[in-house]
Amino acid sequence: MNRRTHLSNAAVAGFAILLIFLLVSQQIPAVAAPVQLPLAQAQVGVTPATATASLAPNNSTSVTFTIANNAAETRVFNASFSGTPTGFTATQQGSYSIGAGSTSQFTIIIASTASTQAPGFYGPITVTFTGTATSVTNITGAATINITVTGATFTPTPTTTTTTGPATVTPTRGPVCSDGFENDNNPSGAKVLDVNTSQERAICPSGDVDWLVFGGVKGKVYTIEVSRMDPGIDLSLELLDANFNSIAFNDDFYNRDPANPNPGDIRPRIHQFRMPADGRYYVRVRDAAGRGGVNYMYVIALIDESYGPTPTLVREICLDLFEADGLPEQARLITSNEIQEDRKLCPTGDADWVTFFAKAGKRYIIYTDTRRYRGRNIVNGETQAGADTTMILTDRDGVTLLDANDDIPGGSTLDSQIEFTPEVDGFYFVQVKNNGDIGNQFIRYDMVLLLCVPGQTDCGRTSLAGTPIVPITPLATGTPDREFNLDPTNTPRPTAKP
Secondary structure, eight states, X not given: OOHHHHHHHHHHHHHHHHHHHHHHHHHHHHHHGGXXXXXXXXXXXXXXXXXXXXXXXXXXXXXXXXXXXXSSSOEEEEEEEEOOOTTEEEEEXXXXXXXXXXXXXXXXXXXXXXXXXXXXXXXXXXXXXXXXXXXXXXXXXXXXXXXXXXXXXXXXXXXXXXXXXXXXXXXXXXXXXXXXXXXXXSGGGOEEOOTTEEEEEEXXXXXXXEEEEEEEOTTOEEEEEEEEEOTTOOEEEEEEOTTOOEEEEESOOOOSSTTSOOTTOOOXXXXXXXXXXXXXXXXXXXETTOOOOTTOEEEEEEEEOTTOSSOOOOHHHHSOTTOSOOSGGGOEEOOTTEEEEEEEOXXXXXXXXXXXXXXXXXXXXXXXXXXXXXXXXXXXXXXXXXXXXXXXXXXXXXXXXXXXXXXXXXXXXXXXXXXXOOSSOEEEEEEEEEGGGOOOTTOXXXXXXXXXXXXXXXXXXXXXXXXXXXXXXXXXXXXXXXXXOOOTTOOOOOOOOO
């Protein structure tokens, strides 16, 4: 082979090497593509990215995520966990097969394994959701779970050992629930509630009552607020003085935002109450129907509002003759065709309950009447300043809603009226409140229960004339210019002879 041939072969080899180098250099990004895990992870959507698991010690709860499979084939998803704090377990509730382009909910169970777990925040736990399918690369998505341990603790009851022959049987009972403030079921066990602080508590077991105590300063205004109340309970608040006289009560307070009242807000609040004297004051918290359980948590706070704008309440004037009647079990009996006069909606948030016996098939009408308390200065017809009653009728259990009314239909009034024909004999309940939960010692009303006669058409509040106050007409002055004949028969009298 001559020199020219060698040179030609070398040139061809060099060109081939250059071409291979260029091809390899173009493929470098493609080789680095496995680092494209974000693209693979983007095929899994996880909502929410961060969740919270709230539970009591020695209890469990579930957290639900929505998993979106954005891959081109069906995937079977399982979860794995990292960062699980001591005293807790995290498990998945089954595997989930999710079709291509579909979503499904994925449930995680978080459990506390220690009955003495301190309340607080734990975590986070990182949850990785992995979707697998045959002959394809796995896809993953991740989320985190923060754990909140509530203030309730659960103490097992003492066990007893019974010997039966050669075997020993140790029967056990379920856990007894209590929060960190027990035993506070009576005034002697009341726990201190400091000003401008809150406490997380439990209503457990059924029938549980919580007592709290604080020092009040004469003339200062305080608000007792239940800012959180778990579903299933309907709490009431009662404020008592050092002699355990009830001085304020509230069951539902839906006017926390006056611009957007929410009748569905049944959390109680004793709103802006001015203390009549220095001393110890007690707060009693209980469920209106005596319910309770391990998941019935609430948060209560005592708020100091300094000396506030509210008028001074005189307890003797504020409480009417029918108090205390703030709960169904405290309802006062009203009988057919009775008028209960001079009831008061006082203090703020006051609720009045009555109960009456109704016979199936008969027609009853119960209403409020504020007309005769409207005052001499008429501003809006027969209405009384500050009074705009609302009324609800409940079944014999005091809970099931049967009817409600704000303003009497077809009447020029802010009073309330409900017409009721029961299907079953029994004692039924009625609650009266003021719209906006406004209350003071000057807002008064009468409550009337009518049992209508069969066929009666004029039975009800709108048909009654009421007893409005008639302005006094000033007497005429001056000397009369004639005498008045006082003889009603106007009998002729003989004329005297001259």
